Amino acid sequence: MSPREHEPVILQMRSITKEFPGVKALADVSLTVRAGEIHAICGENGAGKSTLMKVLSGVYPYGSYDGDIVFQSEVQQFRDIRASEHAGIVIIHQELALIPELSIMENIFLGNEPTKFGIIDWVEARRRSLDLLARVGLRDDPDTPIKEIGVGKQQLVEIAKALNKSVKLLILDEPTAALNESDSQHLLDLILGLKGRGITSIIISHKLNEIEQIADSITIIRDGKSIETLDVKADGVDEDRIIKGMVGRTLESRFPDHTPKIGEVFFEVKNWNVRHPQIADRMVCKDESFFVRRGEIVGFAGLMGAGRTELARSVFGRSYGHFVSGQIYKNGKELTLKNVRQAINAGLGYVTEDRKTLGLNLLDDIKTTTVSANLKKITHGVVVNADEEFTVAEDYRKSLRTKTPSVEEGVAKLSGGNQQKVVLAKWMFTDPELLILDEPTRGIDVGAKYEIYGIIQALADQGKGVIVISSELPELLGLSDRIYTIFEGAITGVLNKDEASQESLMKLMTSATRKAA
Missing domain, CATH: 3.40.50.300 (P-loop containing nucleotide triphosphate hydrolases)
Structure with missing residues (x-):
């Protein structure tokens, strides 16, 4: 018997199916999370991990998917993020939702400001922000602009925001992707500390050593389907075992x-x-x-x-x-x-570290992005040859194994890993x-x-x-x-x-x- 089986279930996602035009992102996915645990979700890029969490958090509202969400023993019908946050579910996306020009304090309380007689009570906001920052181990002045602190500290501000919303279930999508080893370890220690205070966490991460370090259980998703759930300690899970579940084979x-x-x-x-x-x-x-x-x-x-x-x-x-x-x-x-x-x-070619801000125009499709750094290569006179543009993008899609129904798909719809492949294709096309x-x-x-x-x-x-x-x-x-x-x-x-x-x-x-x- 698993040592966690006696813990009450806080979340069940039953037979979740989510479709987009031309692709079934999730097919009958089920997930069970017990109260007070750290539950990891692992899978290859495009497997459906982030999509599943967007369903849970109301980014994809009730009615846009099939299946049931049961949170704290009640079937939920979240219409938006506010509804899920009201229930105690808070998601921190890989691309942080912070406004760089605003202060730490203003970001923590944005849309949720303490008021007195209908006016924002900044004295109370400062008092509460100092308490929240202390809880996440951040010693910076609450008046410091977000743009003046590093990504690791910005992650801590996001968690402080979640704590301000009385979070019961915290979802973290690739929380350490942009962090160095020391910042990553600090964040992992904080997540373990939150577990000690009874907060349940779901973490999506490709850093399998971190998953092995802090997760109690792991659900593996492959090609939009839930493959298995592993109890880390009871099943003796290591990185090789996780990889086998993710890719369907051992990686030598x-x-x-x-x-x-x-x-x-x-x-x-x-x-x-x-x-x-x-x-x-x-x-x-x-x-x-x-x-x-x-x-x-x-x-x-x-x-x-x-x-x-x-x-x-x-x-x-x-x-x-x-x-x-x-x-x-x-x-x-x-x-x-x-x-x-x-x-x-x-x-020279340069694939930037920040693909969303510097590497991509999220309004463009894949084929436009692929040729954007070297248009002259497919331009005849002053006109871009649309057939060559499509052929080039399709060749790179195949060679890089980019998961997309078509190169005419918008890059904003791709998973992070597949967006990275498009950026790589863009610079490879310049033949640097x-x-x-x-x-x-x-x-x-x-x-x-x-x-x-x-x-x-x-x-x-x-x-x-x-x-x-x-x-x-x-x-x-x-x-x-x-x-x-x-x-x-x-x-x-x-x-x-x-x-x-x-x-x-x-x-x-x-x-x-x-x-x-």
Whole structure:
């Protein structure tokens, strides 16, 4: 008997079926969650995890799906998010619903402000916000604008908002996807702390080591169907067992076998200095130098805020910060890249870490997005050839195994992992000599990661250079031929694949002491 079987059931989702035009996203999915547990939902991208939670939280209202939601022994008919929140169900989406210009306090109480005689009581709001922030372990001033705190702290603000709404069931969709290891661990500890206070949580995550660490039970969804529910402790669940349920088979290796074919140095950045875009006396890139060989996969490791993305974006057509000094060389010739178009024309491509804000236009369809960075390739005269546009997008859909009924589907309707594949296709279509990948597998399941690793290796085998920025050290270690480390805007060292380990990288990532490249 499972040690949790005596706990009362707080939620049942019975035979949930949800259809969109041309696709059945959920087919007869059932789920049982017991009070006070942490229940994980695992599955590949496009399996239906987020769709199921949107049904539960009222994003997809009653009447738009078949099946029943039973919460606290009552059948629910949520018409919108407010209705589910009133019942005590709060969802925190992967893309956080915070307004950057408003303060922490204003975001916590937005739409739910304490009032006195019909007027917002800011004294009470501040008192309550200090209490809520203390409960989530956030010590920042409640008047601090959201845009001035990191993503990890923003997650804590979202949880503070949920606690203000008297949450009984907290749903977290990829809560640690954008966080480094220390911020992730802090958030996981907080979720465990909430469990100790009797709050039930449902967590969706592709980080299987975290699921194994904190989950009591796991429901696996595959191709829109609930496959099985595992009791983590009673069933002796580990990462390999979760993967087998997700993909329907064992995954022998997390990385494809690869023998690199590394050539000569063809891309160099020397003595690169860049100022912060708003803070004039703050340098985000401090005299940084690095190089990339043909056929080489080069990793960049660093803690959140170390300056990895700032370096990549500033090199890619000075799209971040104020350029101070430095040189870029390709094939021995100096380049001057003052904007993104010049960077693309010079053979650079850049897959951004924030696909929704910087990588995609969510109003476009897949085929438009795929060709958007290199329209001239399919333009005859001044007219885009629609047949070529469709063919190109369809070829990438097949080769990247993007799950979509059609390339004419809007990118906003895709799962996060499939959106990432579209962004990757967009930059592959520019045929870059150097492709910069910033968190390329963020929010992507283990099977899709394997596919993307294979694509990265294939690009390197074509003689291209690939830069990979990742917060996951095992990913960098498994994929890279060399790894640079960054600390506070400066490159502190570089390690070859055979000498790099999590320990050696972490030492360089947390030290200002430079080592020779």
